[in-house]
Amino acid sequence: MEKRPTVAIIDRSAIRHNFAAIEEKVAPPVKVMAVVKADAYGHGAVEVAKVLEAQGCGFFGVALCEEGIALREARIEAPVIVLAGLYPDQVTEVVDYDLTPVIFDTRCLSALDDAARQAGKSVDIHLKVDTGMGRLGLLPTQVAPFLEELKEYDHIRLAGLLSHFSEAEEREKSFSRTQIDSFTAVLKVVRDMGYDPVLSHMANSAAAVDLPASHFNLIRAGIMLYGAYPAESFKEKIELIPAMEVKTEIIQLKRVPKGFPVSYGRSYVTDRETLVATIPIGYGDGYSRSLSGSGQVLVGGRRAPVIGKVCMDLSMVDVTGVEGVKVGDEVVLLGRQGEEMIDADEIAAKMGTISYEVFCNISARVPRVYR
Numbered sequence: 001m002e003k004r005p006t007v008a009i010i011d012r013s014a015i016r017h018n019f020a021a022i023e024e025k026v027a028p029p030v031k032v033m034a035v036v037k038a039d040a041y042g043h044g045a046v047e048v049a050k051v052l053e054a055q056g057c058g059f060f061g062v063a064l065c066e067e068g069i070a071l072r073e074a075r076i077e078a079p080v081i082v083l084a085g086l087y088p089d090q091v092t093e094v095v096d097y098d099l100t101p102v103i104f105d106t107r108c109l110s111a112l113d114d115a116a117r118q119a120g121k122s123v124d125i126h127l128k129v130d131t132g133m134g135r136l137g138l139l140p141t142q143v144a145p146f147l148e149e150l151k152e153y154d155h156i157r158l159a160g161l162l163s164h165f166s167e168a169e170e171r172e173k174s175f176s177r178t179q180i181d182s183f184t185a186v187l188k189v190v191r192d193m194g195y196d197p198v199l200s201h202m203a204n205s206a207a208a209v210d211l212p213a214s215h216f217n218l219i220r221a222g223i224m225l226y227g228a229y230p231a232e233s234f235k236e237k238i239e240l241i242p243a244m245e246v247k248t249e250i251i252q253l254k255r256v257p258k259g260f261p262v263s264y265g266r267s268y269v270t271d272r273e274t275l276v277a278t279i280p281i282g283y284g285d286g287y288s289r290s291l292s293g294s295g296q297v298l299v300g301g302r303r304a305p306v307i308g309k310v311c312m313d314l315s316m317v318d319v320t321g322v323e324g325v326k327v328g329d330e331v332v333l334l335g336r337q338g339e340e341m342i343d344a345d346e347i348a349a350k351m352g353t354i355s356y357e358v359f360c361n362i363s364a365r366v367p368r369v370y371r
């Protein structure tokens with residue numbers, strides 16, 4: 001069966017390059033955890049993890065237990081840290097699949113300990129401390145009581161301590177520094193209580209580049225692996241290669257007169273004779289409806305505006321200015337064509353969001369093709 005030409009092309013060599021560039025920013029023996037949650041920000045977690053494991057990446061971060069299981073089923077052997085919460089029903093799976101949950105309260109400890117004992121194993125956990133993100137994690141003052149309780153569980157090993165930055169990508173670093181200080185103080189409390197977590201980590205992509213004092217012995221890199229920057233100012237600090245391109249082809253071309261409505265609601269009406277190209281991608285593929293009237297695509301090496309409302313499966317582009325354009329011509333929504341390039345930050349700015357969401361939005365309906 002011939003398929004719809006809409007694809008997301010993932011460049012493995014870009015991911016390898018980005019991983020190596022991140023590794024260069026951290027001094028040995030600091031290691032890099034590849035954050036591959038949300039299907040590696042839409043790039044395909046299993047493929048990305050395979051590429052990076054072959055490259056020597058020793059740690060993977062996922063949000064969910066089920067994401068960790070998918071990596072294990074694909075024979076990823078490195079430690080997999082489950083960053084965004086463990087649920088009571090998942091303790092057996094965590095043990096069976098050798099996943100490392102991030103823990104932020106005592107809720108699952110007893111069940112986790114039981115599951116590990118029954119399996120004749122010991123389970124590693126990482127303890128999360130909230131140093132100013134106001135999200136998951138124990139407050140620093142809650143750490144000592146937690147560790148007292150942890151002593152009761154013989155089959156749980158405190159293998160890591162972590163925290164998360166709220167604004168490491170900002171130029172002003174003073175709040176980030178208070179987070180580092182707070183984390184350092186907690187690490188001391190933990191050690192004074194006789195625990196020796198092998199791993200301590202708080203840096204995300206931005207902190208990996210900008211805050212060496214936050215590296216401890218592991219950093220967690222997500223967005224930069226995929227070739228996007230935590231903020232504009234990072235472009236001069238590290239050279240990354242975008243790993244995802246989204247492309248399709250023109251499936252219909254139509255010359256319509258001035259005054260002709262395009263797409264739902266007739267919110268767009270041509271102001272001159274217009275050559276309209278219809279492309280088979282829409283918000284059902286993750287090309288946001290909020291790009292109606294502001295999106296641009298590349299056709300024939302030129303920028304062309306998306307006109308009218310983006311539909312679920314289709315969008316329309318004004319290609320009047322594109323010489324020799326024909327049905328079947330390539331249309332680039334994200335990526336490079338000729339001299340022109342549309343990156344995730346450009347799309348994100350038009351949507352009022354960040355590149356992270358642009359990538360995550362590309363839906364499962366768009367086949368990932370690895371190159």
Ligand SMILES: *Cc1c(COP(=O)(O)O)cnc(C)c1O
Nearest residue numbers: 035083164204205220221222223
């Ligand atoms: C997503 C995530 C990261 C990665 O952040 P980037 O900004 O993409 O590098 C790191 N740590 C935690 C806890 C996360 O949830």
